[in-house]
Amino acid sequence: MEISFNSQTHFSGKRVNNMKWCWNLLCSFLLLELAPIQAFVDINMLTALQIHKNLNGSEDPCRNFWNYACGNYSAANGTKYVDNFQLVEDLYAQAMVEFMESEGELIESALELNEEPAERLLAQMRAYYKACTKDPEIDWSEADVHSLEPNDWALETAKFRRHGLNAVFFDERVDVETNDSLRPVVQLKMPALSNNYSERRALQVLQRNHSGSVEGISRLVDQLRQLEAKHRQEEPLVQSWSLADLTQHIPKINWQGYFHELLSGHLEGVLFEVSDVDYLRELGQLLSNTSKSTINLYLRLRFTVLLKQSAPARRNPKTCIHHMRALLPLGMNYLYKRYVYRHRDLLDTKQLLLIFDSLKIMFGSYLNANRLQLSSEQLSYVMKKLGAMKLRVGNLPEETSHAFYDSHYESANFSDSLFLGNILEALSLRTRLQHDALRLPHSRLDLHRYYVNDDVVKARTSPFYENERNTITVPLIFLQWPLFDSRQHHIFQFSLMGGVLAHELTHAFEQEGILFDADGNESPVGLQIRETKVFQNAVKCAARTPAVSLKERLADLNGLQLAYDTFFGPNHNSQNFEYRPYAFESEFKAPQLFHLSYAQFFCGILPPVLGHDRDDVRVNLSVGNLRQFSLDFKCPPPAVQSPPVCELWRPK
Ligand SMILES: [Zn+2]
Numbered sequence: 001m002e003i004s005f006n007s008q009t010h011f012s013g014k015r016v017n018n019m020k021w022c023w024n025l026l027c028s029f030l031l032l033e034l035a036p037i038q039a040f041v042d043i044n045m046l047t048a049l050q051i052h053k054n055l056n057g058s059e060d061p062c063r064n065f066w067n068y069a070c071g072n073y074s075a076a077n078g079t080k081y082v083d084n085f086q087l088v089e090d091l092y093a094q095a096m097v098e099f100m101e102s103e104g105e106l107i108e109s110a111l112e113l114n115e116e117p118a119e120r121l122l123a124q125m126r127a128y129y130k131a132c133t134k135d136p137e138i139d140w141s142e143a144d145v146h147s148l149e150p151n152d153w154a155l156e157t158a159k160f161r162r163h164g165l166n167a168v169f170f171d172e173r174v175d176v177e178t179n180d181s182l183r184p185v186v187q188l189k190m191p192a193l194s195n196n197y198s199e200r201r202a203l204q205v206l207q208r209n210h211s212g213s214v215e216g217i218s219r220l221v222d223q224l225r226q227l228e229a230k231h232r233q234e235e236p237l238v239q240s241w242s243l244a245d246l247t248q249h250i251p252k253i254n255w256q257g258y259f260h261e262l263l264s265g266h267l268e269g270v271l272f273e274v275s276d277v278d279y280l281r282e283l284g285q286l287l288s289n290t291s292k293s294t295i296n297l298y299l300r301l302r303f304t305v306l307l308k309q310s311a312p313a314r315r316n317p318k319t320c321i322h323h324m325r326a327l328l329p330l331g332m333n334y335l336y337k338r339y340v341y342r343h344r345d346l347l348d349t350k351q352l353l354l355i356f357d358s359l360k361i362m363f364g365s366y367l368n369a370n371r372l373q374l375s376s377e378q379l380s381y382v383m384k385k386l387g388a389m390k391l392r393v394g395n396l397p398e399e400t401s402h403a404f405y406d407s408h409y410e411s412a413n414f415s416d417s418l419f420l421g422n423i424l425e426a427l428s429l430r431t432r433l434q435h436d437a438l439r440l441p442h443s444r445l446d447l448h449r450y451y452v453n454d455d456v457v458k459a460r461t462s463p464f465y466e467n468e469r470n471t472i473t474v475p476l477i478f479l480q481w482p483l484f485d486s487r488q489h490h491i492f493q494f495s496l497m498g499g500v501l502a503h504e505l506t507h508a509f510e511q512e513g514i515l516f517d518a519d520g521n522e523s524p525v526g527l528q529i530r531e532t533k534v535f536q537n538a539v540k541c542a543a544r545t546p547a548v549s550l551k552e553r554l555a556d557l558n559g560l561q562l563a564y565d566t567f568f569g570p571n572h573n574s575q576n577f578e579y580r581p582y583a584f585e586s587e588f589k590a591p592q593l594f595h596l597s598y599a600q601f602f603c604g605i606l607p608p609v610l611g612h613d614r615d616d617v618r619v620n621l622s623v624g625n626l627r628q629f630s631l632d633f634k635c636p637p638p639a640v641q642s643p644p645v646c647e648l649w650r651p652k
Pocket residue numbers: 503504507552555
């Protein structure tokens with residue numbers, strides 16, 4: 001590789017000949033620019049232009065940075081998209097509609113792909129899409145999946161669970177064992193609070209259609225709520241049991257019948273992880289005293305709500321694509337990667353790995369500085385975890401054979417005319433695929449064929465970290481401008497994508513993630529680290545401002561610090577030198593442009609947010625907590641001495 005100065009790279013302000021200031025990584029970016037000049041200029045001009053459009057120059061960046069960086073977002077974009085996520089989701093839908101409505105053979109011959117296509121999968125996906133877009137009406141009353149003969153409540157619940165309904169009386173799902181991240185187990189616990197919404201919807205349906213039965217069901221819902229409130233705990237104790245243990249400890253529930261129905265008799269060797277045992281005991285008592293017909297009607301109501309939530313509110317080609325992405329992730333990811341995303345794979349992956357590896361190197365240097373004063377055993381635990389962490393581009397298995405893709409959805413029978421029937425098939429398919437792992441006693445997770453297929457009605461767009469896999473997954477849909485483009489200058493990539501990946505990486509080392517070791521198994525060493533004084537103080541510090549989720553707060557604060565240090569080097573001080581290593585932006589110096597580009601991830605019309613703090617709060621707290629930010633924007637010293645910043649792993 002030849003090293004030379006690129007004509008794009010110049011410094012403004014103080015030209016620094018002494019390169020000592022120059023952190024290795026940053027230097028290599030400034031010196032090596034291998035992308036074609038034309039494409040390089042265009043995409044960067046475009047990105048810089050977008051940043052300027054979103055900017056609200058009348059705001060003081062030191063007072064409300066989110067409003068400074070994003071305040072003009074809606075004015076700049078009209079009212080078409082609420083944020084950049086909606087934009088990339090729309091681009092995805094547009095491309096997939098085009099694909100679904102095109103002639104498959106023509107596309108195939110034009111692509112010159114090596115691997116044969118999964119023809120049957122393709123036909124299934126096209127049939128599903130056709131029914132979704134063409135079947136005019138849905139008669140929800142036809143959605144009843146079984147007889148009106150009320151049965152044992154656990155058996156009834158299992159029948160609906162087979163069709164995808166979960167968390168009505170308890171939450172039942174297949175996950176992996178706490179101490180063995182490759183062994184599938186059944187997890188049982190009380191329903192999450194978020195299910196209250198489905199409860200309310202069910203009661204509304206009830207009031208409209210079955211006014212005679214309102215009283216019995218309302219009473220049941222009230223009793224369930226009270227039971228949940230009585231037993232809900234932050235970190236409940238988890239029991240690891242066999243079916244015999246389960247039946248012995250919680251005798252009032254017909255577990256044998258439930259799992260016989262759900263797993264078609266494959267019960268041998270199944271392991272259970274059970275939380276909220278007291279809740280489940282009282283639940284068994286409560287439901288055995290409730291009339292069978294009330295339970296039956298309530299389950300049917302909740303099932304109707306599930307179907308309505310899974311289906312697009314208004315059906316058109318794009319909403320059908322979004323619906324399919326959530327419900328049939330393997331099929332949609334396969335088609336998108338093969339026919340739309342295609343050749344971007346190589347360049348994107350190369351860039352993402354560069355960012356990811358750089359973040360890992362910087363975080364490794366944090367660990368070496370050992371701010372937490374960990375013992376050598378504890379230190380090697382975190383080092384090993386960092387070293388083993390993986391990045392996966394696209395939520396698809398490593399397996400690429402068309403035979404695998406063709407057979408994966410084989411058991412589903414999609415029609416090209418009946419949409420409701422297809423939703424039922426798809427929901428049942430998902431439950432079946434999730435439970436398939438339990439069919440053979442002592443079976444292990446097949447990592448070669450692993451992908452994320454969880455119970456969602458809206459697919460994930462943003463990258464995510466999985467504790468059990470020690471892996472960050474970047475969905476392909478996220479890899480689109482303005483969020484990411486492999487041709488962009490590193491300052492854009494390392495701030496926005498770098499910030500996102502740093503946030504995800506940090507999840508592995510916050511108060512929940514730290515409990516899992518390099519292989520995704522819970523470890524007592526992780527617990528020891530969490531209980532150190534420095535760790536606890538850092539958590540308390542982050543909680544000074546109330547947070548929707550404390551672990552998200554920690555990932556935000558520490559993630560930005562990590563991304564910043566990775567790009568500029570540790571202890572960067574923009575008072576000491578000023579530079580502008582690019583020609584496409586004349587107003588902002590590199591540290592300022594870094595912050596502005598980072599904020600683009602959060603730009604949008606502020607929505608009510610679930611799981612995270614609101615976007616403006618996230619940005620303002622994160623930059624406010626970065627030591628260097630006030631120097632980068634030359635902020636005046638605060639009138640009142642501000643409290644020290646919150647840092648966890650970053651060296652002092
Ligand atoms: Zn997060």
